[in-house]
Amino acid sequence: MNPALEELSNQYPSALREYCNGGGEAALLRAYQLGRGAVAAGVSALEVGTVHQEALVSALVETLALAESAPIARRATEFFAECLAPFELTRRGFQEAHAALRDLNQGLERRLSAALQDFESAQDELLEQKRMETLKNDFISVISHEVRTPLTSIHGALNLLKSGLGGELNPQGQRLLDAAYRNSQRLVRLVNDLLDLQRIESGTMTFNLRPVDLRSLLEQAIEASQAHAGPLGIKLVLQGAPTGARVRVDSDRMMQVMTNLLSNAAKFSPRGETVVVEASRHNSGLRVGVTDRGPGVPEEFHERIFQKFAQAASSDRGGSGLGLSITKAIVEHMSGRVGFQSEPGRTTFYFDLPEWRRTVSRGKASENTWPAGR
Template sequence: MPPSVPSPPRELSRLAALLRYEILDTPDESAFDDFTQLASHICQTPIALISLLDDHRQWFKSRLGLDVNETPRDISFCTHTIEGQGIFEVADASRDPRFSDNPLVTAAPNVRFYAGAPLTTPDGYNLGTLCVIDRKPRRLSAKQRDALARLSRQIMRLFEERLQSHRYAEQAAMQQALLNSAASAMLVTSADGRISGANPTAERLFGYPESMLVGQSLTDKLFPPDALARRAKILSNELGETVEPGFGVLTAPLIEGRREMREWRLLHRNGGNVPVLLNVSAIHDERELLRGYVVSAYDLAHQEHLQLRLQQIAAQVPGMLFQFCWRPDGNSSFPYVSEGVEEIYGVSAADMDPSIGPIYNKIHPDDRQRVLQSIRQAATTLTPWHLEHRIEHPRKGLIWVEARATPLRQADGSVLWHGLVTDVSERKAAQFELDKQQEMNRRLLEALSEAVVACDAEGNLTLFNRAARVWHGLDAHTIPPAQWPEYYRLFHADGETPMTVDEVPLMRALRGERIRNAEMAIVTNGTVRHVLANADPMYASNGQQSGAVVVLHDITERKQIEIMQRDFVSTVSHELRTPLTSITASLGLICGGVMGEIPAELEELLDIAHQNSKRLSALIDDLLDIDKLYAGKMRFELEEQPLRPLLEQAVRSNQGYADSYQVSLLLGDCPEVMIKVDTMRLQQVLSNLLSNAAKFSPTGETIELWAEARGDGHVRVSVRDKGPGISEAFRERIFSKFAQADSSDTRQQGGTGLGLAISKELIEHMDGRIGFDSSPGAGACFWFELPCAPVEAAPA
């Protein structure tokens, strides 16, 4: 039957006691093996164990006659032993109902006889057992039982000694570590003053390795004889008894119950001397017997060097370094002030009054109460003090200072402050000017007719001027950027397609893009406001991006005018097209002689009328085309086809027009690529570019047409002429509607000014882009790029 379960609190305390001895899972030790040998010999058993029980197992610190290190606790005999008092004995386990079916009985090691004596701590906890086991039934004699009990007590004493030994070793190691890491020189001596140890700081301070100090008399080795003699004489007079000029000079005050720290100049190995602050402490054992002394020597030379260095550093600090002692009785003082007090308060450190009065009187009268209250508050709460206030400097006049200090509570209840006061007049002046500038900027932003919105690097909106609030009908709110499009009702230029967060100009600028004239719409209460967005990232002085800003310009009225113009032009163009077609056709028939011979006096007039009617027809066609493009009504039938035949067709179609200007067309290189385009629209673009080149080329020149593959999966088609080139003033609007370099009534070349604008729209509708390169007087090269694929990779 299983053992009874002890009460949880008692068992937890027992386990804690077991862990305190730090013996579980430790290596074998011969001292414990001796006890199992004795127990086996005395009790005449083949098996003897020192067993310790934790919460789930019994572990054997020493074992004789058994190979395993541990067994489960729930089948152990020792569990029964530790739950009782005295020896627990089982004569025949196979006949005992508590153990008859125990696997330790029914199988190896085939336990029949068991006797265990508990290992009991001084405070009454049974940690385990000393047990003996036999494979046949039997009983212990009274002498054997007594011997087993005595052996268990000796094992427990061994536990205690082992624990005490570990504690002593830990303390010794800790003491040695403290000695080795001490900033002061530490010398350990015997009771008669001979050195038994020295830490590394002592070796460095006096120049001796420890081996040269150990065994030497401390005072003979390190103390000047004349200094010892003088101190011995003084002590003899003070104590009323003779003190010999030796180690007794250091220990005599201790005998009288006095502990003193005294400055000495001790001897260095190189013959020099070392200024130190010396302290001597006695070492007593547990019986209060004197075992020796610890002599600590603090290096005053190092302290003097540090003080000098502090003074040098303080002299370089802009401002006044200080220590200020605030006492509850009101007797406050400055234990230390640097020379910078002259810069801040106009008084010298040498003439500094010990009280706070002279300093306090230099504070501007309007600031004194605030300064006093802040000091009291910081002294009460022991929180860092930081305050900017004004000082009436005797030479500089009114200045601004920044005071910072950290308070430390002292044992006597006073508060010692360590702080710095600096002149911040220039910074305050700059801050006042910056505040004024920021206020002016704020007013300017509020007065702008454009909407201005800005955010920080995390996407938090930081600026929302008056126009932005009016246009959105909202103010800036702390919402994630992902909610901007929906919350602020941001749409594409059509005013119907909602923007995604990645399309919002401010978000694009936050990712590092520069946005120029991006058209979009703001829809508020069903009203569409069309705007142009210009956005840029913002950067801090260290080059890190600090946020982004977008400026929105309202083009709603312009859009409405454009729509009205487009509707008007479209209406007029449609109304003119039918009668003009009839007029042009009629004039063509007359000029062609279909109606008979034309009188000589009318021939020139009719030819002029015919040419101008054709020009007017071309203008109307261009107007209708541009109207369809902007209205999105022009159909594109895109078809994948090789590029070269399209260029050859363009040359053939435009050669006659070039001949009329006495220039020639030359088709150059063209890669074998496939492009997906609307053939008619591409020919319209090529005709525009070739006809423009013909018009502006000198007589007899050659216009070059060629194509080249780009490395980004596009092909560039170029048309180069040798005309006058594009002037700087015309470059920005060359692709605009009705744009012409010479817009006067007497211009030499005709044209509607719509051809390049139409070409741009057509190319962009076919996923391409158009541009030009030109130098005034050196001709122009117009080009467009389209996506392409090699002929062999194109689908059938």
Template sequence: MRLGLKGRFVAFVMATTIAFGVVLTALAVRTQNDRLRHELVERGKLLTTVIAANATDAMALLEVRELRRLLAEVLDQENVLEAVAFDEDGRVYTDGTLENPSKHTPIGEAERRHTIASDALLVEFSGDVMTVTRPVWLGGRPLGGVRLRYSLAGLARDQAVLARRTAMVGAVFTVLAVLAAALLTEAVTRPLKEVIRATRSLARGEAVPTLRVRTSDEVGELAAAFNEMTRRLRETTVSRDAVDRVLGTMGECLIVIGPDGTIDRVNKAVSKLAGLPEDELVGRPCDELIGTPEGFRSLIDAVSAEGPVHGLETEMLVKDGAAVPMMVSVAPMAQSSDRPQAFVVVASDLSERVRIERQKDEFVAMIHHEVRGPLTAVHGALGLLAGGVAGELSDRARGLVEIALRNSERMERLVDDLLAARKLDTGKMDFRMEDADLMPLVEQAMEATSSYGTKFDVQFDLDGRVEGARVRVDPDRLIQVLTNVLSNAVRFSPAGETVTVSVTRREKNLRVSVVDRGPGIPEEFRDQVFEKFAQAGPDDWRHQSGTGLGMSISRAIMEELGGDIFFESEMDVGTTFFVDLPEA
């Protein structure tokens, strides 16, 4: 049978009280026993001594009747079993009775010897009997003695009575203690039961009333703590519900992986994508759901050394056996120190992105094949027209042809930039890296852009040189970058201004600086300078002659070359672009 707190407490109190009572009774009985025994012994000694003193004359005069009378009185005393007076030879005079059956019988030899040797008391114990012998001496010689035998059985009776009384008192106290314990326990357990009921209600998800805090003791503290716990639990539950809703709502897949590599939890996006309910996914090895990222034996290995990783491309293996391209981020989940490490995987479905990329590729291919070819032909034809191959044009016709020619050139650059940007995005652009002198490449770029500057009445000035500076680059791509920067400088420089170009060495880098005296780049546009299709202002038509892809392509190329491109700009003063390259 399993006892509750109350039962155990009552049982404990009862057992303790009974044990205490038993020990107390034993001690009381023992103490009383010692006291009674001592009293009895002392009483026996005293009585025997008194009788012996009173018997001295009678013994000296051989007044046996007087001895008998004395001993008869002794026999009336409580606990006295036997009383005899005996002579110096150890023969009994009288036992205090008229019949006197003991007369002439010898007492014990030890008592006789003691009697003739000393007048001291001799006390002996045998079982429940105490024997006290008092020798009677007169004039320095023994006359005999008096021997009294006492029953200690009365002592046992007294002990039994005492034990019974103590036991009764103990029983009463036990009952009172048990009642008190029951009341006390009830006082303690009643609030606890309320807590238990409230806890069960809480477990069932029912509404939990606020417990009343009756006292300021531990029980009151428990009730208060429970109230606080339920309050926080409500808050936590609300938060968790919110988190669950967020997780259920988010389009990203969220997977919690346990230390053993099995799935602990997934959100609805995972279930939806994998085509399996959550309970079928939980417990599975994560490798059955997510393919191993390239370069790792498992998904978890990706985070073991380097910490969180992002942007891993892999696949999710869904129900019908298909593989959905995913981009995953894996991070170890913060746990308490005594719990093994878990991992959180956030995966994005790349299917749409892949589809878009494919469409982009198709679009670019279409541009490459369907637009650039005809455009080249148009541009060539317009050039021929403008060159008078088809005859002298009227001024009006020449003007129109030149407009068409400029726009076709612009269209060609736009197409070329689009193709270049796409190649950079898809990593399909070829780089032929080699060690080369920097200065010739800079001069070559200036040369290539000079005609464009002339068109806008802008001059180039090479202000600083670093002779013999070598870099490891794809020269064509570097020239493309420098041409872009120089073209930009031309476009934003006022007519008649000079764009200053200089090459300097900065520690292990070589820096090409291109300074214009243009209006400067507006503050709000500076972050977008290297974005695709970014242009500062639509006001100046010259500005619109850019494709909006040049700076984006330039940055992508510089990243591939291992260098950097950035700028400083001050409104109404000008802008300086820096192209940094590691010195070879």
């Protein structure tokens, strides 16, 4: 016999008898404790019922007086009921917990299947977007390649005509030629930008990385952009750069980055203003900022500013909206990052690059890049 059942069989009859013989709350509490012990030991309600039945029969047999057997039986029922209370409690508790768990599970299942559906449709959308992106890129790449050669030749021919090779033109002809030349120049730039982007994205653009002195690189960039900023009445100045600071970059690509930032700053500056270039040490790297005093980038455009072809609705100043996406792609390719801060009257576009330091460790040259944890 199960030892717990055996113990119950031993204790139950005397406790029952005590209650039947006029025991009060304490005897009833004993019944409850016996029941709880039975539940805990895994004794079933049916087994307790059998023990009760036997105990009751023996109690009645002992009494033998028929008149007394009715109240004894009634009290015995009370005792038995108290003993079964813990079974009742656990059953109800179990039922409630079961119901709560079932509701919870159903809710979870519903949410899970909804999330699964969302995920699947998002995945489909993503795949479709990727497909469209590849198609678009292929299309742009083919068009750009096809268009570039004839366009360059048209542009060259117009340039020769402008320089007077084809003879003198009347003023109207000259105006038409100027417009044609300007537009062909824009198209050449656009095609070149598109090809650059496509090469960066496909990983086919070569980056000739070498350590260069940051200050002289910035001076060269300013020098090169002066011709463009001058006619707009904008002065470009280098305000500060840490002496001897070097970065490991492709100089031509860096010039492209600076030309993009300087041309934007000049384009959006009011005439007569100064655009300031500044370099400083920042978070153990180097930060180069280009600050203008223009109207700033509209708040609602901030999120899209580095996307391809993105131009703020208010900024109708030419260009195709590719400059900043190329800038970002180039800087990131050289382990850097770009950012900007803008408010009316003061806008700074900046990029951070790791500082190049040559340290000698165990006879071998090694480079210092970003600090650990970046």
